[in-house]
Structures are given as structure tokens and as C-alpha cells.
Amino acid sequence: MIPVSDLVEWKCPKCGATPDAHGKGDCGRDHPDRGLAYRHCMGFLCECAGDSKPPHGESPADPCYEARCYHCGWAGTFPPPPRALKPWEKKALAAGWIPPEGWAA
Numbered sequence: 001m002i003p004v005s006d007l008v009e010w011k012c013p014k015c016g017a018t019p020d021a022h023g024k025g026d027c028g029r030d031h032p033d034r035g036l037a038y039r040h041c042m043g044f045l046c047e048c049a050g051d052s053k054p055p056h057g058e059s060p061a062d063p064c065y066e067a068r069c070y071h072c073g074w075a076g077t078f079p080p081p082p083r084a085l086k087p088w089e090k091k092a093l094a095a096g097w098i099p100p101e102g103w104a105a
Contacts, residue, residue: 017071
């Protein structure tokens with residue numbers, strides 16, 4: 001079981017968009033010359049194949065590898081992995097290890 005304190009809010013790390021909602025800045029789909037079909041912003045979505053159940057994408061232990069923001073165009077792994085990890089730390093995170101509270105890379 002993943003502790004609630006280790007869960008992160010599902011929102012785009014670049015613009016803050018949530019599912020079916022705009023984030024900060026102009027929407028890349030909101031252009032009058034593209035027609036009405038492009039004006040609806042789908043926001044920040046998981047595009048993983050198959051059924052994903054919470055807390056998928058809300059914890060480093062179960063990241064979403066196919067996250068995409070239709071507001072700003074960001075795509076990648078969410079939550080983003082911490083930077084400057086040692087090889088053993090990368091392996092531990094990939095295996096589902098959750099850093100304890102207050103842990104710093």
C-alpha cells in the first residue's frame with residue numbers, strides 16, 4: 001500500500017493542467033483557424049494501454065510512462081523521476097521502492 005503522503009497530484013508539471021481542464025498559458029488547441037473540434041482542451045491524460053487504476057501515475061512507485069498534456073504539449077513520465085540519481089536509486093525506484101519521508105537524492 002502506498003502511503004497517502006507519497007502521492008502527488010495528477011497535473012501537468014509544465015502548465016498545471018488537470019484532466020479535461022486548461023492549465024497556465026495559451027492552449028495549443030485553441031486556435032480559431034483550426035475549427036471547433038480543436039477548441040476542447042482534454043488537459044493532462046494518461047495514455048497507457050490497458051486499465052490503469054489509481055494511484056497509477058500518482059507515485060514514483062507506479063509512474064505513468066505515457067502521460068500527455070493536450071494543453072501545452074508536454075509528454076513523458078509522471079511523476080517525473082528525481083534528477084541526478086545514482087544507478088542503485090534508479091533500479092530501486094523502477095522496482096517499486098518508495099523513498100521515505102524527508103529522503104533527498
